[in-house]
Amino acid sequence: MANKILIPLYGNDVAPRFDLATEVLITDLDENREEKIVVLPQASAEQLCSLVMAEEVDVVVCSGIEEEYYQYLTWKRVKVLDSVIGPWESVLERFYKGRLKSGDILCDKKG
Amino acid sequence: MDTLQRSQIKGLFSFPIDLQPLIDEIPLSIVVLDTNRRIVMLNRALEALTGFSKEEASGIPCHHILRSKICLKRCPAMHMNEESEPVCVESDLINRDRKLIPVRINLASLKDSNGKVKGFLETVEDTRPIRELSASINQAYSFAQLKGRSPQMEKIFQILPVLAQSDSSLLVTGETGTGKDLVAEAIHQASSRAKGPFVKVNCGALPETLLESELFGHQKGAFTGAVENKPGRFRLAHNGTLYLTEIGDLPFSLQVKLLTFLDDQVVYPLGSDKGFQANVRVIAATHRNLEQMVSEGRFREDLLFRLNVVRIHLPLLREREGDIRLLLDHFLNSLTSRFRKNIKGFSKKALRILMDYQYPGNVRELRNVIEYAVNVCQEGKIQPHHLPAYLTETRPLIKETYTVKEQVSPPIQSGLNEHKLHETEQTWTDLERKMIMNALVKTRGRRSKTAALLGWGRSTLWRKMKQYGIDQ
Numbered sequence A: 001m002a003n004k005i006l007i008p009l010y011g012n013d014v015a016p017r018f019d020l021a022t023e024v025l026i027t028d029l030d031e032n033r034e035e036k037i038v039v040l041p042q043a044s045a046e047q048l049c050s051l052v053m054a055e056e057v058d059v060v061v062c063s064g065i066e067e068e069y070y071q072y073l074t075w076k077r078v079k080v081l082d083s084v085i086g087p088w089e090s091v092l093e094r095f096y097k098g099r100l101k102s103g104d105i106l107c108d109k110k111g
Numbered sequence B: 001m002d003t004l005q006r007s008q009i010k011g012l013f014s015f016p017i018d019l020q021p022l023i024d025e026i027p028l029s030i031v032v033l034d035t036n037r038r039i040v041m042l043n044r045a046l047e048a049l050t051g052f053s054k055e056e057a058s059g060i061p062c063h064h065i066l067r068s069k070i071c072l073k074r075c076p077a078m079h080m081n082e083e084s085e086p087v088c089v090e091s092d093l094i095n096r097d098r099k100l101i102p103v104r105i106n107l108a109s110l111k112d113s114n115g116k117v118k119g120f121l122e123t124v125e126d127t128r129p130i131r132e133l134s135a136s137i138n139q140a141y142s143f144a145q146l147k148g149r150s151p152q153m154e155k156i157f158q159i160l161p162v163l164a165q166s167d168s169s170l171l172v173t174g175e176t177g178t179g180k181d182l183v184a185e186a187i188h189q190a191s192s193r194a195k196g197p198f199v200k201v202n203c204g205a206l207p208e209t210l211l212e213s214e215l216f217g218h219q220k221g222a223f224t225g226a227v228e229n230k231p232g233r234f235r236l237a238h239n240g241t242l243y244l245t246e247i248g249d250l251p252f253s254l255q256v257k258l259l260t261f262l263d264d265q266v267v268y269p270l271g272s273d274k275g276f277q278a279n280v281r282v283i284a285a286t287h288r289n290l291e292q293m294v295s296e297g298r299f300r301e302d303l304l305f306r307l308n309v310v311r312i313h314l315p316l317l318r319e320r321e322g323d324i325r326l327l328l329d330h331f332l333n334s335l336t337s338r339f340r341k342n343i344k345g346f347s348k349k350a351l352r353i354l355m356d357y358q359y360p361g362n363v364r365e366l367r368n369v370i371e372y373a374v375n376v377c378q379e380g381k382i383q384p385h386h387l388p389a390y391l392t393e394t395r396p397l398i399k400e401t402y403t404v405k406e407q408v409s410p411p412i413q414s415g416l417n418e419h420k421l422h423e424t425e426q427t428w429t430d431l432e433r434k435m436i437m438n439a440l441v442k443t444r445g446r447r448s449k450t451a452a453l454l455g456w457g458r459s460t461l462w463r464k465m466k467q468y469g470i471d472q
Helices: A045-054 A067-075 A088-096 B019-024 B044-050 B062-066 B069-074 B128-138 B151-165 B180-190 B208-216 B252-264 B290-295 B301-307 B323-339 B348-356 B362-376 B412-442 B447-454 B458-467
Strands: A004-010 A023-028 A034-039 A059-061 A079-081 B029-034 B039-042 B087-094 B100-111 B117-126 B170-173 B198-202 B241-245 B281-286 B310-313 B342-346 B379-382
Touching: A004 A045, A004 A088, A023 A088, A045 A067, A059 A088, A067 A079, B019 B039, B029 B044, B029 B062, B039 B062, B044 B117, B062 B069, B062 B117, B069 B087, B100 B128, B151 B180, B151 B310, B170 B180, B180 B198, B180 B241, B180 B281, B198 B208, B208 B252, B252 B301, B290 B301, B323 B342, B323 B348, B323 B362, B342 B348, B412 B447, B412 B458, B447 B458
Parallel strands: A004 A059, A059 A079, B170 B281, B170 B310, B198 B241, B241 B281, B342 B379
Antiparallel strands: A004 A023, A023 A034, B029 B039, B029 B117, B087 B100, B100 B117
């Protein structure tokens, strides 16, 4: 079972780009789903990958991610759910229900 | 999306027309945003570029779909007002296929009759083709991936664009590592078929029965195991180029079938009597001497004539004057930046070795040698000990495997080597003989003392003396 989740953030939403995120949310199922937000010194896909490895994250939920980093994380046995759009709280809620998959759009559609 | 499809343009004609089909036909990616920068409408080209459908994207903030760097850093729409002029910015986006695509974004505001901003029109242009074009223009002494400044290669570079524009069958010959695959791909990319597929088949890689079904396809039930229809490579290459490499290894029976195709351009899959009219340009390549194979009865003469409409022969690297140095520098530059090494160049000794080597494996071998050296060398200049050992050891005799008669360069170099080796052998034999004689003289013919003096056992001395006829 995947326990530790990382979501790159852009305001209240999942960041549109993995490589441009300067904030990430990390939450752990083992520790009462306690959520912590980490602010990164600068946006960098490499640094974010290092953080994923250092934090021993099991699942990364993001939107746009380059193939290189997707393959790297997958190779390191990190599950990546990409092209997920929406507020991180809704995304996390769906994840906890075991229903989140790549390409899910949880945004309010207006207009 | 029904409402979107019903958006209409009035006043253009005497009757209203649907907007969506109109913008779908425009090959440039277009998106219409409202004042909150949510997507109102997008066209088919933008769907293809981003990977998001109209249904998915509609009503969503633009930055979630476009995923462009500019959206997140300084969205131009944020600061647009009634007076603002359209803006054009270079950026990049990551599409749903996880590809980073450089783009040029044009943004203009949409105003109502009172001049109030009611939305935005954004066009997104994929700049990859422009970048590739300018990159290839900027590279001197090259055509696509082929590099060279020797007169032989210049001739080839001059003729390649001309050949690319024609639709004739093409035969590329040359030894292994000379760049036959690169020529085929470059011709495809420079031709009007560039947007079509480039399908490569190695005729020597598959057994005859499999190759037939691979090339021409099969009908469901044509043979045991044919559980569904297979289109075949000819069909897959429709409107593109089919590259048949190692054509010399094509089995005789399939040569007839290929011949039939080249004549009438119709493919008959195995087990089917229905033909498919395939619009395919065939490029064939081989390192074998097809003329010789024809005379030996191993290759059909009529097929050779049909393939040989246009022929390009790629010269051996050692015959390309000045190209070894150019390629050494080219591969050193590209590989050092790829491996992120700080290598300044070649030392004089290393360069001498590299320039003197014969490269029987041609450009591929040269590239591999440099890749090895770049991996081994940590920084500074590439020294002889960074090169593969076989370059610095006794030079191997070049195996004369040339098959095309006119390709055979006079084996002067290898002849010299052979001669030198023979000479060295003779000298050593003489030297050893002399050494034994001197020792014998010193010890006044006493063999046990001679053996001790030479550091040999008695039996070795006896054997050597017998070998040189000294004991007689």
